[in-house]
Amino acid sequence: MNTGLEGVFFQNRAALLRFVRARGAADAAEDMLQDLWLRAAAGASGPIADPLAYLYRTANNLMLDRRRSELRRGRREREWADVEGLGSEASDAPSGERMLIARDELRTAQDALSGLGERTETIFRKFRLEGVTQQQIADELGISLSAVEKHLQKAYRALMVLRSQSDADSAGGGVISQRWY
């Protein structure tokens, strides 16, 4: 057992419990903390730079996963939306068909992003897909931090619109992403 992590977990148990409640865990909050510990312990081998942030992040992902599976249960008829076949429900390898659907969704999202202009797209890709920090992007492009944030806000708003549209017309399948645990 990673004793350092365990110590941080127990010291901050109350704060983490409060966090999962605020994140919508309701009655399941205690169970979520249990899951959090299992997942956090399994995911941590080497030293973790900031154990508390790591625990929060893991808890946040747990809650997102939970929300996603609720959403999925709410629309059984759209099982195919789980196109990537990553879920435990889909044990077989993704078929060519499913990959084509996934590709359509990706293209729609790409188009939406390209429509925002090259600078916004570049900034968003760097930040979100390549893990470059806001500060690094600002330095690299010689613009202010708040300008970077504005571009990111714009990109996120577009993606949210896309997501709500695909939920509404049930053609896009909002679920193009899924985490494992």
Place this chain on the structure above:
Amino acid sequence: MPDTTSRIQEEAIGWVIRLRNASGREWEEFTLWLEADPRHLQAYEDAALADQDFERLPAGAPASVMVPESEREPRSAGRRAFLGWAVAAALVATIGYVSVRPGESRYAVETGAGERRSVALADGSRIDLNGSTRIVLDRDEVRFARLETGEALFTIVHDDSAPFEVEAGDALIKDMGTIFNVVHAEGAVEIGVAEGEVLFNPEEEAVRLTPGMTLYKREGQFWVLRGEPASVGGWREGRLSYSSASAGRVAADLSRNLGVAVGASPEVARKRFSGVIVLDRDPERLFRRVSALLDVEARRAGDGWMLTETGGTP
């Protein structure tokens, strides 16, 4: 009030952005923000789910540059059958794939121990990364990946004019429209094929691997075993399948999948194992299972686990 709604949305997106690199203290501030207004949670979840959706988008250049013309064909169920005979054609038409590019177009995707990640490429292909894995991709050269270390499952959409190439150490793997798994660890490379076909070291040995075949390579030697195609890449579903694998190898796989160190004593590392290990979130339960399957003793060692011989009997 629309003004309030858009303010909340802006704050929610702001949190999604901040939380990517947040300290414990910022997470506490986030808790307070969530508690301040019941609408905040919904707004945050909408933003965070959109953010997660996007994880699957191809990294790199805009779509117009990356999507090959051949991929814009009308799609139908026939496409799948097409993959079959396209394999034969591809074997002939795979010469002249240049792989030297300016360094800056390359970028790495990494996972920590026990973490998994999926990368979607512009052509619809996908790479699933197991824990402790690092791959290098190229923004200009989308049909290329280098597995620097770890394990990845490649689900590749076939393109006659541009076969997908994977580098792992000094092994080169050329895909022919395929699902295949590659492990690169401690100087050894293992390639398993689930679907389609790949060509191993096309310029040298040019070994053709078909579904169910697994090639092991270490220090210039390689050998091929035949198994079940369905077991390839089983780690994604929490199944590790082996056919006469060394227990040392099993330990390394467990370590990568669980994110803890798993060691094996020299005697145990030489043992052979055939069968399937189903992963479990509960490490105690999992190692009880491992201990029974491999007929070894599993005990905790620091943060990780150690496999030794049972009760001193050979």
